[in-house]
Amino acid sequence: MTDNTMFLPPEEKQNSENKPAPAVEKPADRKKRKEQNRILRIAIQVIFFLLAPSLFTTAFSGIKHFFTLIHQGEPLENNGFITALVAMCVFTMLFGRFFCGYACAFGSLGDFVYYLSEKLQKRTGKRLPPLPEKAGKVMQHLPYLILMIIMLLCGLGVYGNLTGWSPWEVFALITAGNFHLGGSILGIILLLLIMAGMAAESRFFCRFLCPMGAVFRLLPVFPWSLLKRDTDKCIKGCSACRKLCPVHHELSAGLNAGDCIRCGKCIDICPRGNISIGPVPKIHGFPTIFSWAMSSG
Amino acid sequence: MDDNRQWMLRLMGLALILAMVMGYQIKALAWHSEVVQNEAQVHAAEEYNAEIRAAQEQAAQRKGPAGQAGRDADAAKTYKDGSYTASGRGFGGDITLTVTIAGGRISDITINDASGEDKAYFDMAVTLLQTIISGQSADVDAVSGATYSSNGILTAVRNALEEAAQ
Numbered sequence: 001m002t003d004n005t006m007f008l009p010p011e012e013k014q015n016s017e018n019k020p021a022p023a024v025e026k027p028a029d030r031k032k033r034k035e036q037n038r039i040l041r042i043a044i045q046v047i048f049f050l051l052a053p054s055l056f057t058t059a060f061s062g063i064k065h066f067f068t069l070i071h072q073g074e075p076l077e078n079n080g081f082i083t084a085l086v087a088m089c090v091f092t093m094l095f096g097r098f099f100c101g102y103a104c105a106f107g108s109l110g111d112f113v114y115y116l117s118e119k120l121q122k123r124t125g126k127r128l129p130p131l132p133e134k135a136g137k138v139m140q141h142l143p144y145l146i147l148m149i150i151m152l153l154c155g156l157g158v159y160g161n162l163t164g165w166s167p168w169e170v171f172a173l174i175t176a177g178n179f180h181l182g183g184s185i186l187g188i189i190l191l192l193l194i195m196a197g198m199a200a201e202s203r204f205f206c207r208f209l210c211p212m213g214a215v216f217r218l219l220p221v222f223p224w225s226l227l228k229r230d231t232d233k234c235i236k237g238c239s240a241c242r243k244l245c246p247v248h249h250e251l252s253a254g255l256n257a258g259d260c261i262r263c264g265k266c267i268d269i270c271p272r273g274n275i276s277i278g279p280v281p282k283i284h285g286f287p288t289i290f291s292w293a294m295s296s297g
Numbered sequence: 298m299d300d301n302r303q304w305m306l307r308l309m310g311l312a313l314i315l316a317m318v319m320g321y322q323i324k325a326l327a328w329h330s331e332v333v334q335n336e337a338q339v340h341a342a343e344e345y346n347a348e349i350r351a352a353q354e355q356a357a358q359r360k361g362p363a364g365q366a367g368r369d370a371d372a373a374k375t376y377k378d379g380s381y382t383a384s385g386r387g388f389g390g391d392i393t394l395t396v397t398i399a400g401g402r403i404s405d406i407t408i409n410d411a412s413g414e415d416k417a418y419f420d421m422a423v424t425l426l427q428t429i430i431s432g433q434s435a436d437v438d439a440v441s442g443a444t445y446s447s448n449g450i451l452t453a454v455r456n457a458l459e460e461a462a463q
Contacts, residue, residue, distance in 0.1 A: 076321075076325070160441040172415075173445075176389030178388060226300055
């Protein structure tokens with residue numbers, strides 16, 4: 001019962017095997033498209049960085065505010081924090097984590113630091129040792145821990161007493177043009193350490209530390225909006241998409257789909273154009289849900 | 298398929314969390330209305346006390362000038378009428394505001410410039426103005442979660458009141 005293809009009529013099964021491969025894009029065209037998309041991505045990141053550098057802290061303040069209210073036993077009220085949080089969560093649930101990939105100022109900082117570091121590494125010919133994949137897999141759980149600790153501190157009402165430690169706050173102050181950072185020595189040190197991490201690993205903060213990302217990761221992203229790879233059509237041994245992915249996301253169907261930050265780099269690099277959004281491959285609509293219900297029930 | 302299965306599981310998790318939030322909200326609203334009721338009672342009692350105090354003072358004045366000293370001390374705390382503009386450092390720069398004193402009391406506070414502040418945070422901090430006016434004092438706690446903007450507002454108000462006291 002676990003084989004989902006049983007719900008397809010046999011002729012459709014055959015069709016999907018005999019279908020001619022889609023017209024393959026010329027390498028030159030692909031390169032051009034890739035470059036255009038890269039520039040577009042950077043332009044969007046710069047615009048958001050300049051116009052709304054504190055969006056990520058505003059949304060996360062919604063979470064902190066919520067737990068602080070619980071501590072005080074006060075009813076939830078509609079304010080800018082909660083609005084930003086709800087709006088961003090709804091958007092992410094419908095379309096995926098575009099916010100992380102394009103709009104988050106801290107994510108853009110990470111991209112920029114990593115870009116500079118790559119340039120420097122190429123020029124000097126010395127490469128930083130890559131983080132072992134296994135260590136990365138373990139460290140990917142850290143954001144949940146950080147999120148839980150912050151929620152707990154807010155819920156206990158002690159968060160407000162801890163000042164000057166937050167690297168986000170230091171970053172937000174700097175982007176707001178406030179350089180009176182005397183009270184935030186710990187925050188400055190943490191920010192510098194994080195920037196060192198950003199130089200060594202792509203999207204270091206997003207993958208290993210970001211508590212807002214932890215929230216986004218757990219959200220139910222509408223399956224239609226997830227990027228999917230048609231693995232049957234892949235070139236044997238090609239893993240261009242996985243190597244390029246800034247969050248080291250495995251683009252097979254399923255597990256940890258929430259990791260994807262929708263930067264779209266994999267779509268541009270794939271020589272076969274195998275990665276796209278749309279319905280979950282081969283299975284359409286309700287039968288999927290039924291088949292799952294039947295297989296688990 | 299795993300994608301759909303995971304989506305459903307997460308949807309259920311989200312529904313559970315939202316249900317918990319709703320449950321909390323219903324409970325908290327009930328608490329809140331109790332608090333409001335209690336406050337109304339306290340307020341009524343205080344008003345009644347004030348009436349009695351006023352009556353006692355009147356009676357004491359009729360007897361002799363003994364009560365006068367206490368009233369003079371009170372008068373010394375009030376401010377000179379006028380408008381006082383001052384600023385304090387907020388999140389992304391200085392916050393400038395004008396405190397209006399009428400009849401020796403803080404009657405109004407208007408924000409002149411808060412261009413360096415982030416809207417969501419500043420909107421929360423701005424609720425302090427009402428607290429300051431109703432308490433007639435800038436000795437109030439910063440709004441948690443909007444500390445920088447709050448401190449900017451409080452510093453500015455304190456600076457303005459210092460001017461007004463001279």
